[in-house]
Amino acid sequence: MEKKEFLRKIPAIDKIINSSEFDRYKDKYPKDLLIECIRDEVDNLRKQILNSSEDKLCKIEISREIVLRGAVEKARRLLEPSLRRVVNATGTVVHTNLGRAPLSSKIKEHLWEVAGRYSTLEYNVERGTRGSRYSHVESMLCRLTGAEAAFVVNNNAGAVLLVLSALAKNKEVIVSRGELVEIGGSFRIPEIIAQSGAKLIEVGTTNKTYLEDYRKAITENTVALLKVHTSNYRICGFSHQVKGAELVRLAQQYDLISIEDLGSGTFIDFTAYGLSYEPTVTETVETGIDIVTFSGDKLLGGPQGGIIVGKREYVERIKHHPLTRALRVDKMTLAALEMTLKLYLEDIQCVEHLPVINMITMPVEKLTARANRLLALIKKEVSETDAKMMVVDDFSMVGGGAFPTDKLPTKTVAIKPERVSSEEVEKRLRQNDPPVIARIKDDVIVFDVRTLFDDDLKTIADSLGKILGGD
Numbered sequence: 055m056e057k058k059e060f061l062r063k064i065p066a067i068d069k070i071i072n073s074s075e076f077d078r079y080k081d082k083y084p085k086d087l088l089i090e091c092i093r094d095e096v097d098n099l100r101k102q103i104l105n106s107s108e109d110k111l112c113k114i115e116i117s118r119e120i121v122l123r124g125a126v127e128k129a130r131r132l133l134e135p136s137l138r139r140v141v142n143a144t145g146t147v148v149h150t151n152l153g154r155a156p157l158s159s160k161i162k163e164h165l166w167e168v169a170g171r172y173s174t175l176e177y178n179v180e181r182g183t184r185g186s187r188y189s190h191v192e193s194m195l196c197r198l199t200g201a202e203a204a205f206v207v208n209n210n211a212g213a214v215l216l217v218l219s220a221l222a223k224n225k226e227v228i229v230s231r232g233e234l235v236e237i238g239g240s241f242r243i244p245e246i247i248a249q250s251g252a253k254l255i256e257v258g259t260t261n262k263t264y265l266e267d268y269r270k271a272i273t274e275n276t277v278a279l280l281k282v283h284t285s286n287y288r289i290c291g292f293s294h295q296v297k298g299a300e301l302v303r304l305a306q307q308y309d310l311i312s313i314e315d316l317g318s319g320t321f322i323d324f325t326a327y328g329l330s331y332e333p334t335v336t337e338t339v340e341t342g343i344d345i346v347t348f349s350g351d352k353l354l355g356g357p358q359g360g361i362i363v364g365k366r367e368y369v370e371r372i373k374h375h376p377l378t379r380a381l382r383v384d385k386m387t388l389a390a391l392e393m394t395l396k397l398y399l400e401d402i403q404c405v406e407h408l409p410v411i412n413m414i415t416m417p418v419e420k421l422t423a424r425a426n427r428l429l430a431l432i433k434k435e436v437s438e439t440d441a442k443m444m445v446v447d448d449f450s451m452v453g454g455g456a457f458p459t460d461k462l463p464t465k466t467v468a469i470k471p472e473r474v475s476s477e478e479v480e481k482r483l484r485q486n487d488p489p490v491i492a493r494i495k496d497d498v499i500v501f502d503v504r505t506l507f508d509d510d511l512k513t514i515a516d517s518l519g520k521i522l523g524g525d
Contacts (some may be wrong), residue, residue, distance in 0.1 A: 057104060057106075060103045060111055060114065060116065061104075063116045064096060064099055064100060064103075064116060064121075065118040065121055067089070067092055067093060070092055070118050070121060070122055073122075075119060075122050076122060079122070079126050079129075083126070083133070087129050087132065088125060088126070088129050091125035091126070091132070092121060092122065092125040094125070094128065095122075096121060099114075099116065099121065102114060138488065139488045140152055140488055140489045140490070140491050141489065141491065141506065141514060142506070143493070143500075143501040143502055143510070143514065144491055144492065144493055144502060145451065145493070145500075145502025145504050146450070146451045146505065147410055147450065147451070147452050147453050147504065147505055148318070148351075148352050148410060148453040148456060149453050149454075149505070150453065152491065154351040154358065154454060155351045155352060155354070155355045155356065155357075156409040156410070157355075157356065157357065157390055157409075158355070158393070158394065158397060158409065160397065160407050161389075161390055161393035161397075164393050165386060165390055168385055168389040169385065169386050169389065173385055173389075174190075175187050175385045175388070187385075188205060188206060188373075190392050191206055191392050192204045194392070194395040194396070194399060197399065198321060198335075198336070198395065198398055199321075199335045199336050199346075200339045201346070201363035201364055201365075202364070202366040203363070203364065203365070203366040203369035203370065204361065204363045205361075205362040205369055205373055206350070206359050206360065206361055206362070206383050206387075206388070206391065207360045207381040207382065208358070208382070208383055208387070209358055209359065209360045210315070210359075210360040210361075211237075211241045211246065211360065212360045213315075213347040213348075213360030214243075214246055214315050214347055215246050215249060215250055215377070216360075216372055216377050216381055217313060217345055217347060218250035218252045218278075218313075219251060219375060220371050220372040220377070221277065221278060221311055221313075221345070221371060221372070222250065222251075223251035223252060224251055224253075225275055225277035226252070226253045226255050226275045226276040226277060227253065227255065227276075227277065227278045227279075227280050228255045228271050228272070228276060228278070228279050229255070229257070229281075229282065230256075230267075230268075230281070230282075230295060231257065231258050231260055231263065232258060232259070232261060232263055232284070232289055232295055233281065233284060233295070234254075234256065235284050235285060235286070235287070237285050237317070237455055243282055247280075252277075253275075257270075257271045261289050261293040261294075262294045263294065265296050265300050265301075265304060268296065268304055272310070276308070276310060277311060278310055278313050279304065279305045279310055279311075279312050279313070280314075281296075281312075281313070282315045283314075283316050283318070283455075285456070286455045286458050288458060288459050290459075298312075298333065298338060298341055298343060299341040299342075302342050302343050302344075303342075305344070306342070311345065312342075312344045312345070313345045313346075313347075314343055314345070314347075315346075315347045315348075316335060316338060316347065316348040317348065317455050318332075318352035318354075318454055318455055318456040319335050319346075319347075319348020319349055319352070319354060319361065320334055320335065320353040320354065320456075321334055321354065321398055321402060322334065322353075322411065324457075327414065329414075329452075329457050330457055330459065330460050332456070332457070339363060343364065345363075345364035345365070345368050345369070346363050347360060347362050348361050349361070349454075350387075350394075352410075352454040352455070352456060353410065355409065355410035356390060356395070357386070357390035359387055359391055360381075394408070413504050414452060418463055418464075418465070421465040421503055422445070422465050424465070424503040424511070425445045425466065425467055425503045428467050428503055428506070428511045428515070429443060429444070429445055429467050431511055431512060431514075432469070432515045432518055432519075434515065435515050435519025436469075436518050436519055436523050440471065440472055440473060440522045441470060441471045441472055441522050442469070442472070443467065443469055443470075444467075444468055445467055445468075446465070446500070447464075447465065447466075448465070448466045448495075448500065448502065449464060450462040450464040450502055450505070462504065464502055465502075466500045466503065467500075468495075468499070468500050468501075469498065469501070469518065470497070470498050471499070473522075476494050476497050476499050477494065479521055479522065480494055482521045483517055483521070486513075486517045486520075488513065490517050
């Protein structure tokens with residue numbers, strides 16, 4: 055059969071629109087959108103026929119029902135939110151691609167109340183006058199960190215850019231070569247410094263920088279010493295980097311500004327949970343440093359934001375810089391951050407109420423119980439003839455540039471499908487509603503229970519039941 059005969063089989067668009075099958079969907083989807091999707095399906099079918107070889111033509115299914123079914127599916131996808139919840143079974147707690155830190159459920163009502171109604175965003179109810187949006191979080195940040203003043207922008211890269219633009223434009227900033235890092239999204243420290251208008255002065259080598267290297271580089275045009283958290287990597291072995299407290303003393307000696315970018319930043323000492331030592335924001339402020347920047351949506355466990363704390367004279371200069379307007383945070387970010395900070399004020403550990411802290415510090419006993427519960431749920435939906443299933447020891451990662459060399463002992467549920475490939479199952483899990491994001495390791499699908507919420511367990515089991523159980 056020639057291609058033109060296949061083309062003649064393509065149903066006319068008006069006949070599809072006037073069919074009883076179309077009537078079933080016209081109240082579920084906007085009519086114009088559905089017609090547009092039908093046209094797309096017809097065009098795609100025509101291209102498929104024209105581009106197919108003769109031996110593949112006979113495999114092309116052509117009918118009014120098939121075209122309409124494809125159009126309805128396309129309309130459904132177009133109307134479905136692109137930004138939506140997923141099940142994170144990867145074991146990476148602060149997963150950059152999956153939204154970083156999940157917020158505490160304790161703040162959702164307040165967040166919706168502020169977002170869905172008018173609010174005191176920039177209104178002082180006591181005075182009846184215009185207020186500052188930053189007043190909602192500044193006092194809490196100062197109380198938690200011990201800083202004199204605080205300020206919040208839209209992310210930590212923006213915080214570093216704003217600090218340098220306000221305090222170091224046309225002046226020299228000294229940084230260790232080993233700290234000239236690139237972080238996710240091509241955030242490179244040298245480029246941020248250049249964009250701010252400051253002049254970068256590199257000192258030391260990749261693996262070793264000493265205090266004397268900074269001292270020798272200071273000139274009459276030097277304005278600041280900058281220390282940067284290396285986040286995603288560590289230099290081990292034959293290495294040396296200057297501690298923040300040493301840089302602060304050197305800066306004070308030469309009347310320079312001391313700045314430290316902590317990257318993720320944390321209010322909690324995680325060494326009690328078996329992780330490497332990371333200086334807390336409070337410890338960093340106690341060194342006498344002038345300015346500290348860190349993220350709100352990583353180890354802090356809050357919304358995306360770049361938090362700036364430090365000496366009042368410098369924070370005030372930063373607040374009044376023209377770039378502040380371009381980097382300011384919105385009401386939802388401030389509402390979420392305020393409520394997250396309140397949780398820290400109530401309990402500095404926040405283990406139970408902040409998902410990130412809870413997941414990082416979760417004991418192996420609890421992980422084991424959760425893994426056994428997930429395995430039991432899966433076994434109710436999937437028979438052992440369809441897949442091999444077992445609880446396996448593994449390691450989780452903190453993620454988000456924090457603790458890059460630390461591995462968290464965890465428990466996973468490993469699934470080895472018998473009748474279909476692991477790649478196909480992993481793909482169909484991603485197409486689930488909600489999508490389930492898992493890992494494939496040695497041709498086995500792995501679900502790390504550390505990063506799962508309680509209701510995720512049934513979602514995974516039901517999804518596998520549909521994929522492997524033949525539903």
